[in-house]
Amino acid sequence: MATVQYNRARRMQTIAISAGVRLTPLDLEDAADLFALTDANRAHLRAWLPWLDGVRRVEDTRAFIRTAERQAARNDGAQFAVRVDGAIAGIIGHHRIDWRNRHTSLGYWVGEAYQGRGLVTAACRSLLAHAFDAARLNRVEIRCAVGNRRSRAVPRRLGFREEGMVREAEWLYDHFVDHVVYGMLASDWRRAGGVRGAGSSG
């Protein structure tokens, strides 16, 4: 099976999503802007993401970007900045890629002001096309906290199947949350018509 390299040679491509919206592979030059977005959205993000207290200075964001670069260099998936008219609106990426089982999972966030525009749904659709059509993966998973209505709406909108629940899957500062597991298989993707079909009615 040919594996698609997400590493420097191949990952450096920008993915156009729609007019003014694109995904760019994270780069150390993004650190200041990404930290500023994170810092301005601390309360919004902290409701559902566990890492906010570990990001206090721009150096912490740089460390995250370096980790993302190492991830891409070992062909284990990529982290992209979601850009709107050039400005960073959020992040979408793979947690890792399990090449043996042809499986990956996606994570995402956007600043509060960038919600409600379909950015993440569209970005996921592009990464699904890449996963199923280019990388020939068989399964993509998205896990969301049960109470995270907006996050759960993303895989639902894209036609993922709700497959089950993992109890107390994640520690969020002072409490556990249960996760709902959403899965899409390559066969689901093809049946839905690929990038033109999967949830593209919005």
Ligand SMILES: CC(C)(COP(=O)(O)OP(=O)(O)OC[C@H]1O[C@@H](n2cnc3c(N)ncnc32)[C@H](O)[C@@H]1OP(=O)(O)O)[C@@H](O)C(=O)NCCC(=O)NCCS
């Ligand atoms: C989860 C999160 C990324 C979802 O953001 P979102 O804006 O709801 O998702 P999308 O970008 O796909 O946009 C969907 C919204 O845009 C609207 N929309 C507008 N045009 C659209 C289009 N062309 N296609 C799809 N949706 C569109 C949808 O109706 C929906 O809004 P609604 O919920 O008010 O109905 C965001 O809430 C977030 O960052 N939360 C904090 C971090 C987090 O929870 N991350 C996920 C952890 S699992």
